[in-house]
Amino acid sequence: MIAATRGVLLAGVGGQGVILASHIAAEALLRCGFDVKQSEVHGMSQRGGVVTSHLRFGGQVASPLIAPGEADLVIAFEWAEALRWSSHRRPEGKLVSDRRRILPPVACLDRRGWASAYPADASALGDALVVDATAIAREAGNEKAAGSVLLGIASALLELPEQPWQESIVATVPTKTRAANLAAFAAGRTLHFPAAELAAPAPPSPPLVRHRLEIETAWCKSCDICVRLCPERCLTLDAALKAKVVDPDACTGCRLCEMLCPDFAITVVSEEVAVA
């Protein structure tokens, strides 16, 4: 009887070691006696973007890709990626995630409202197995071995023997981090769930404030300082070379222009807006 094909999806952020972990897993599954296919995408996406690796194994594997809703296991190296790829699980599939948060820089510009979309707690994924793999790896000797903690958990969930995984780690990772990776794997392998508290609740949102610039054009001498230093590039000089707001919605109310204007021509007026 040919073993049924199973799928494991690894997901994380460029630089976290997703690809290395998937190579360790592929090698381990080969050593377990399975046919294995793996497919990854890197290149542009390695620069802090999303990185995924598909692993399929069984008696004989055709496609290396896992369709949405067909992964037996999703291993997420980062919290937002756990959410993004959670729907790749089968209904009975499992999800293991590091509790680590890596906030993408774009989420830090509040005028886009994306920061609030960054998931702050685990409530959206009730049945996920969430661990602080980074902290466990740090205790094991190297916090970059978090991937091996997750692989330890995965090897137990997949009900596979641990020796081929250990051999694979020895064969795959650089010598100087080998001990830390083996210790991290062992820690993950023996972890019992629930392993830790779920992520802390989100901090309260700031009050919604709208900012308005009052410019005394008669006092403006066209020095251009406010235009050059506005962090959100809200200002320009108009045809008469007077400071003018071009993008009022982008103003964050930082008051740099007010503070730097040598002629006191700019005042920032902030008003709290009632939330509808």
Added chain:
Amino acid sequence: MSGNEAVARGAYEAGVRVAAAYPGTPSTEILEALATYPSVDARWSPNEKVALDVALGASLGGARSLAAMKHVGLNVAADTFMTAAYVGVGGGLVVISADDPGMHSSQNEQDNRFFARLAGVPLLEPADSEDARRLTRAAFEISEEFDTPVLLRTTTRVAHGRSLVQPAERTEAPARGFQRDRAKYVMLPANARRRRLALLERLERLRVRAEEGAFTTEIEGDSTVGVVTSGIPYHYVREVLPDAGVLRLALTNPLPIERIRAFAAKFERLFVVEELEPFLEDALAAAGLRAEGKAFFPRTGELSPDVVRQGFARAGLLAAGTVPAAAPATTPRPPVLCPGCPHSAPFLVLRRLNAVVAGDIGCYTLAALEPLAAMDTCIAMGSSIGMAVGLAASGGAGGPVVATIGDSTFLHSGVQGLMEAVYSQADITVLILDNGTTAMTGGQHHPGTGAALDGSPRPAVDLVGLCRSLGVEQIEVVDPYDMGALERGLERATARRGPAVVITNRPCVEAPVKIRDHPFEVIDDRCIACQLCMNLDCPSLLWTDATWHEDRRRVEIDGSTCTGCTVCAQLCPAGAIVPLAMVGAP
């Protein structure tokens, strides 16, 4: 083994002696893998055309040789490629084109199978790593037997997929030496006319060979549905329709059309499943075979088991599957420049100068995204400078025109653009972002780095001397971590009549060595949360949830990733950013 490593393995087994390439995702690892084998001269070339010229020359000299490139690289090498088909080979010559359906890391998703039809060369399409090894090996045999270059086309999922490979021993190809044959190797019109006839005659012999079936595999199925496919879609079809009859083609130019006709006759419905263009489907239609294909399978992006299943569902063969629940909403995560990247600050300055920026291909293309948002065009390798000349000539730019180009891209195909800028005395500034490596593809050497693929020292191109020799009068080298020097340098260059060159001189923070200087931190009560530093799009600059200024979150620096480039500290109007552990210092 990955598909790329398997291509390298197959070439090594076939006795390849010379391999040349310019790096490009998803083809880069082929040469890197080949360089690890003995008796193979693997080398980076300045661009794909030179790589193919080198490989063709080596072939005529009697060595089995290979040129590898990404799909758009073949556009650059096309001039040589098209005529190489007339010339034929000495030692076997295999050209690898790694296509990128879905544009994971490319500016277009052209289907390079058409290049094989256009040039009249045999085309092989592997579906996985073992296929890639076996077909690369076979490609050298075909090349020598039929006296033709062979195109082997992979795609991202083959090149960057891993599956089992059965390696074999290397067979040393006999050394032939260069055989003088001007009628065959000098393409004067009279010679080329004769070679054109030889090419057509060779294609006919290849077609007969294709019909014999060595490169065709048939999977028996019930009589309802037959599928013709090639490359990785073969595996998707097997996954989705395990009971269908399947004709898997590895050699897709010339097509074994009679073999396909015999296969088609067995089934009630015939499908073609292929990625991108209807290359096989149109050929079948031209031969009078009605097959269903692009009516159900998209012409854009990658196929996947899911997409193939949906296609067969639309065709009425499968029940429409249940749609999995949508993922919960989460933050988008576009790729970003690394912490401390020397490319960030120059684009911040260009944005302030309100320059019209003709960009080029490399990591710095990410500067087109918010918040830097300081790149206005990006078309093809080396296009920035010529585009800038045209933008300036149009008279409609409405601001200073600047071309931005990396060192590797400049040496790839930017030099001729700069020549044009000098020749036409265009009012443009060329900003060469010299980080001393080919960063986008993972840090490969090029003629300007002073080292070869294996790391051995080579003379490095002197960029300043090169620009001067082209006739550029104003050349300035600036430190991209010095905001003042950058701004003054670019202001001087853009104010000048005629072409000016500004070269930045900081190395890539990731390759060849990781650069980690003393990290910086934010003095919390000085930060006025203006977020000016955030415009750098540096991944080390984050919001803190802990402390607020008025109604805005203050900034914090992730000391574990900060490289200490100092640019944010220079920008901070409040003087809040200082080297780590200096908080409290006067």
